[in-house]
Amino acid sequence: MAAHSAVLSASKIMNPFWVGRLGNTAKPPPAKYGGRHTVTLIPGDGIGPELLNHVREVFRFACVPVDFEMVNVNSALETDDDMNNAITAIRRNGVALKGNIETKHTLPASVKSRNNVLRTSLDLYANVMHCQSLPGVQTRHKNIDIMIIRENTEGEYSSLEHESVSGVVESLKIITRNNSIRIADYAFKLARERGRRRVTAVHKANIMKLADGLFLQCCREVASGYPDITFDSMIVDNTTMQLVSKPQQFDVMVMPNLYGNVVSNVCAGLVGGPGLVPGANYGRDYAVFETATRNTGKSIAEKNIANPTAMLLASCLMLDHLNLNDYASLIRNAVLTTMNETRVTQLCAEQCCCEVARGNLCCNLTRIHISFPAKLGNEMRVHTIHF
Amino acid sequence: MIPGDGIGPEISAAVMKIFEAAKAPITWEERNVTAIKGPGGRWMIPPDAKESMDRSKIGLKGPLKTPIAAGHPSMNLLLRKTFDLYANVRPCVSIEGYKTPYTDVDLVTIRENTEGEYSGIEHMIVDGVVQSIKLITENASRRIAEYAFEYARNNKRMSVTAVHKANIMRMSDGLFLRKCREVAENYKDIKFTEMYLDTVCLNMVQDPTQFDVLVMPNLYGDILSDLCAGLIGGLGVTPSGNIGANGVAIFESVHGTAPDIAGMDLANPTALLLSAVMMLRHMGLHDHADKIQTACFDTIRDKKVLTKDLGGSAKCSEFTAEICRRVQDLS
Numbered sequence: 001m002a003a004h005s006a007v008l009s010a011s012k013i014m015n016p017f018w019v020g021r022l023g024n025t026a027k028p029p030p031a032k033y034g035g036r037h038t039v040t041l042i043p044g045d046g047i048g049p050e051l052l053n054h055v056r057e058v059f060r061f062a063c064v065p066v067d068f069e070m071v072n073v074n075s076a077l078e079t080d081d082d083m084n085n086a087i088t089a090i091r092r093n094g095v096a097l098k099g100n101i102e103t104k105h106t107l108p109a110s111v112k113s114r115n116n117v118l119r120t121s122l123d124l125y126a127n128v129m130h131c132q133s134l135p136g137v138q139t140r141h142k143n144i145d146i147m148i149i150r151e152n153t154e155g156e157y158s159s160l161e162h163e164s165v166s167g168v169v170e171s172l173k174i175i176t177r178n179n180s181i182r183i184a185d186y187a188f189k190l191a192r193e194r195g196r197r198r199v200t201a202v203h204k205a206n207i208m209k210l211a212d213g214l215f216l217q218c219c220r221e222v223a224s225g226y227p228d229i230t231f232d233s234m235i236v237d238n239t240t241m242q243l244v245s246k247p248q249q250f251d252v253m254v255m256p257n258l259y260g261n262v263v264s265n266v267c268a269g270l271v272g273g274p275g276l277v278p279g280a281n282y283g284r285d286y287a288v289f290e291t292a293t294r295n296t297g298k299s300i301a302e303k304n305i306a307n308p309t310a311m312l313l314a315s316c317l318m319l320d321h322l323n324l325n326d327y328a329s330l331i332r333n334a335v336l337t338t339m340n341e342t343r344v345t346q347l348c349a350e351q352c353c354c355e356v357a358r359g360n361l362c363c364n365l366t367r368i369h370i371s372f373p374a375k376l377g378n379e380m381r382v383h384t385i386h387f
Numbered sequence: 388m389i390p391g392d393g394i395g396p397e398i399s400a401a402v403m404k405i406f407e408a409a410k411a412p413i414t415w416e417e418r419n420v421t422a423i424k425g426p427g428g429r430w431m432i433p434p435d436a437k438e439s440m441d442r443s444k445i446g447l448k449g450p451l452k453t454p455i456a457a458g459h460p461s462m463n464l465l466l467r468k469t470f471d472l473y474a475n476v477r478p479c480v481s482i483e484g485y486k487t488p489y490t491d492v493d494l495v496t497i498r499e500n501t502e503g504e505y506s507g508i509e510h511m512i513v514d515g516v517v518q519s520i521k522l523i524t525e526n527a528s529r530r531i532a533e534y535a536f537e538y539a540r541n542n543k544r545m546s547v548t549a550v551h552k553a554n555i556m557r558m559s560d561g562l563f564l565r566k567c568r569e570v571a572e573n574y575k576d577i578k579f580t581e582m583y584l585d586t587v588c589l590n591m592v593q594d595p596t597q598f599d600v601l602v603m604p605n606l607y608g609d610i611l612s613d614l615c616a617g618l619i620g621g622l623g624v625t626p627s628g629n630i631g632a633n634g635v636a637i638f639e640s641v642h643g644t645a646p647d648i649a650g651m652d653l654a655n656p657t658a659l660l661l662s663a664v665m666m667l668r669h670m671g672l673h674d675h676a677d678k679i680q681t682a683c684f685d686t687i688r689d690k691k692v693l694t695k696d697l698g699g700s701a702k703c704s705e706f707t708a709e710i711c712r713r714v715q716d717l718s
Contacts, residue, residue, distance in 0.1 A: 103554040109561065113554055140488035156504075156521070161558040167525030171559040173504070177515035204606075210509040211519035237609050241617030244592055245487065258552075262610055265585040269592035293589060 031093040037322050040089040040096035041068040045075055046296035048099015050304075051311040055097065058312060058334075064319065064327045069093060073114060075102045083114050087121050096288045097318055099311075100296045112159045115294065120153050122288070124281035125179065126186045127152040127260065129292040131267040131277055136340040139272050146267055147196065147252045149187040150260025152281055154179050157257045175211040175256065180218035186282075187254035188226045199223070201233040202255035202263060215256055240266055268293045275307025278314035280321075287321050289314040309335060388415040389436070391449025393644025394654035399449050401656040401707040402663050405682075408711035410718065411667065411675045416443065420451070420462055432465055440470065440635065445670060447663055448639040452646075467500060472629035472637060473527065474534045475500045475608065478665070479615040482624055484688035485697055489618045494598040496615055497538065498608020499531040500629065505605045523559040523604065528566035534630060535567075535602035536574040542668075546578035547571070550587050550603035550611065563604055587611065591618070616641075623696050626661035628669065636669055638662040652702045655694040657683065660710075682713035 031038040041056075043049040059066055071089045073082040090096045101114040118124075127150040133142055160172040184201075191199050201219040205212035216233055223231035234242070236259045242249065243266050255263060268277045279292030291310040300306055312335050319328035390399040406413055418436040431437075440446055451462045466472065474497055481492040508520040532549075539547050549567040553560040564581060571579035582590075584607050590597060591611075595618055601611065616625040622642040629637045640658035648654060660683055667676035686692060692709040693699025701709075 105553060105557075105561070109557040112557075116555065157555050159555065159557075161556065163558060167562075169523045169559045169562050171521040171523070171556050173519040173521060175517045175519070204609075207505050207507075208509060208519050210511060210517045214515075214517050237613035240588075240610055240614040241621065244489070244614060244617040245621065258606075259610075261552075261585050262588050265588040266592050266614070269589045273593060274589055293585065295586075 031095070032322075036065040036067055037095070037324075038067045038069055038093050039318065039322075040086070040093045040098075041070045042073060042086055042096060042098035042101070043070065044073065044099030044296070045102040046100065046298040046301045047306040048101075048296070050302065051291075051306060051308050052097065052099055054308040055311055055315045058331060059315070062327055062330055064324065064331075066319075066322070066324075068097075073101050075104060075114060078107055078111055080117075083117055087118060090118075090122060090286055090288065094286055095318060095321060096286070097311075097315060098288055098290045100290065100294045102296045102298070109161070116157055116159065118288070119281060122283050122286045123153065124283040124286060124288055125151065125153050125182055126282045127264075127279060128190070128282065129264050129267070129277060129279045131264075131271050131292075133271055134276060134336065134339060137272040137276065139270065141247050141270050144247045144267070144271055146247065146250045147190070147194070148260065148264050148267060149183065149190065149252065149254045150264060151179060151183040151254075151256050152260075153257075155257030173208075173211055173258075175214050177214060177218060180215045180256075181222060184219040184222035184254060187252060188222055188229060191229050191252045192226065196229070196252045198230045198232070198251040200239075200250060200253045201231070202236050202239050202253055202259050203233060204236050204259070205233075206235060212256070219254065236262070239263060243267065243270065265293055273307070274310065276309050276313075278310050278317055280314070280317050287318070289318045289321075309339065388417045389420055389446060389448040389451075390417060391644065392452040393450055393646045393649040395449030395451075395644060397650070397652065397654050397703055398640070398656035398659045399447075401654075401703060402447070402659050404707055405660065405679060405710050405714060406663070409675050409679050409682075409714045411672065411679075420466065430465065432462070432469055437469060440637075444634050444636065445666060446635075446637040447659070447666055448637055449659060450640060450642060450644040452644045466637065467629070470631040470635045470637065471501070471633070472631040472635070473499065473501050474531055474630040475612070476538065476628045476630065476665075477612045477615065477625060477641075479612075479619050479625065481619050482687055483684060484690055485620045485624060487618065487620050489595055492595045492615070492618050494595065494615060495538070495542075495544065495600045496608060496612040497531065497535045497600065497602045498612055499527060499602075499604050500608075501605075502527050503605030505609075521556075521559060521606075523562050525562060525566060528563045528604075529570060532567045532570040532602060535600060536570055536577055539577050539600045540574065544577070544600045546580060546599045547574075548587070548598060548601050549579070549581045550584050550601055550607050551581060552584050552607075554583065560604070567602065584611075588614070591615070622658065623655050624657045624661070626658060626665050628662065628665050636666070638666040638669075652704055653695055654703045655696050656703060656707060657687070657697075678714055678717050679710075682710050682717060685713055686710050 041052055043052050056068060069089055071086045073086055103113040129148045131144055131146045133144045154174045154176060156173045158172060158174045161169060163169050187199055201216055203212040203216050205216050247270055253263060268274055271277060274293040274295050277292040279290055281288045291314060297306060312331060316328040316332045388399060390396045403415055416439050418439050420432045420436050423433055424430055476497050478495045479492055481490050502522045502524060504521045506520060506522040509517060511517050535547050549564055551560040551564050553564050591614060616622055625641060627639055627641045640662055642658055664676045664680045686709050692701045692705055694701055694703060694706050
């Protein structure tokens with residue numbers, strides 16, 4: 001008990017501003033008792049539950065010292081109790097792995113998107129997505145390696161709307177100096193830590209002069225403190241045009257919320273689809289991991305065709321965050337090797353577990369069989385995806 | 388005809404020459420739209436330009452320069468407000484002969500052009516906190532939806548997709564979506580679907596052939612129309628049209644004025660030419676439109692005479708002459 005409180009108080013004293021991103025943090029990961037971590041698991045809707053089951057299977061084979069505390073959120077209810085439980089659980093454990101929670105349009109406008117509520121309550125201000133061309137995946141563009149850092153709490157997603165007169169609706173987009181500086185600082189620190197040379201700010205300041213102008217100004221201010229990293233800016237429509245013709249020119253990109261949504265989806269599409277890219281949301285005290293494009297995938301749920309790669313790689317990011325780097329590398333290599341070898345039609349979770357088992361000398365195999373078409377992520381993209 | 392600045396005059400001349408070769412029944416009235424200060428201190432376009440436009444209802448515009456610190460707002464914005472150009476239409480068709488990683492693109496983006504995120508209403512509430520207002524109104528949403536379905540019907544397109552983000556912006560995009568749904572009821576022959584903006588972006592870069600006509604508010608339209616332009620090869624080959632109330636329509640090329648190659652006979656007139664073809668179709672002159680379009684695409688496909696940006700080394704005048712020759716062969 002004394003040791004437990006000593007650990008907790010130590011963690012309160014040494015609290016780095018960016019949890020998990022700076023290479024070796026002196027702060028021990030939260031919720032670690034007896035050598036095992038507890039992580040909140042939110043299955044969400046659509047393909048979330050099945051993907052997270054695969055993650056649990058793989059963790060079991062690899063004997064990863066992580067226990068999952070499952071919290072279910074029912075998106076059909078109007079009350080917020082489910083969400084409050086989930087948020088409390090994440091506050092307790094510090095780390096979460098989640099599927100996407102559907103936002104039903106039929107509910108009144110006062111019921112906000114639950115994913116958004118989670119992000120703003122826990123102040124997960126940075127959404128980081130690393131888009132890399134993966135070996136074994138056929139795409140139109142090769143050699144893509146872009147890090148996208150997106151402001152996660154304000155901008156167009158502030159959910160502040162009102163109907164001034166019948167038939168006239170106003171929606172507010174909020175940009176603040178503090179948040180813009182915070183995200184720009186995060187971006188530059190991450191770029192420096194990963195040895196990246198260039199940061200590009202994406203904006204529309206020629207039209208939204210005050211709002212995006214403020215964002216751009218904050219980025220410039222922060223950039224002046226990092227002379228070793230080149231900083232430039234690009235207007236969002238030009239950015240999308242450049243992304244589909246020459247994506248190799250981009251290195252690290254930082255942007256407000258909505259443009260982040262567009263650019264991250266374009267990049268995910270460029271490297272092969274929503275089933276391949278993991279995403280991470282970092283705040284000062286908490287971290288939540290999920291697929292980068294946040295799809296519910298309702299139309300392919302329970303058909304055993306969803307691609308588990310994104311969720312598995314997201315769980316590897318989580319393991320890195322918990323300082324379980326060996327396990328993270330093990331699972332990541334297993335996933336990438338499996339993808340590389342099994343080029344064509346089928347990716348079996350069984351095979352993935354086999355690879356893990358080979359590395360770890362465990363012998364149990366479960367016949368979980370997932371199949372999807374040759375072009376990875378093909379099935380996922382044609383269906384209506386909600387979040 | 389508004390030649391514009393930079394390479395504007397050259398490409399306008401090229402287009403007029405090609406139209407002459409095609410014997411299209413168009414007479415051109417050239418006008419300059421550099422803003423002047425009208426009575427009351429408000430900036431406006433020259434009255435003779437406005438009068439000409441009101442009379443003829445159809446315009447073709449080259450690229451306009453927006454000078455910094457000239458005191459007046461961008462000319463494009465001024466034109467938009469003067470003639471209430473509420474719909475921006477950009478058909479994106481893959482050009483054979485101009486290779487991009489995407490083939491078989493054939494879609495149209497229709498973007499609401501007057502409100503949405505570009506209302507320009509912004510204020511600094513307290514120091515360090517800025518608020519920008521996105522405005523969605525029932526009338527504008529209904530108008531653009533009706534235009535989209537009319538366009539789809541007139542051009543024999545199969546489906547219309549509304550692009551939105553109503554899960555996050557429930558009231559504003561919700562209103563836009565409701566209006567689209569209502570208008571869709573009157574056009575049962577055309578399939579109506581709705582899709583989130585991020586899903587559209589994701590699917591667009593993986594398989595653009597699944598999209599047909601897309602209708603959306605201002606900001607999404609801006610981003611998506613440029614994304615689609617990128618798919619077919621950039622702004623140098625993309626046509627665009629702006630439809631206004633009272634039957635006014637201005638077709639334009641959306642690329643810049645390219646001051647570095649102005650006057651050197653190197654410009655590529657394709658964007659303006661395809662916009663002019665759009666104009667002909669809008670006016671119902673389909674045969675002439677088809678002729679000129681075929682001639683243009685054949686020239687590009689043959690790859691013998693191409694301007695520098697398309698990968699060749701010919702001059703603008705040579706490219707134009709080649710197209711004129713083909714047009715005459717086709718007549």
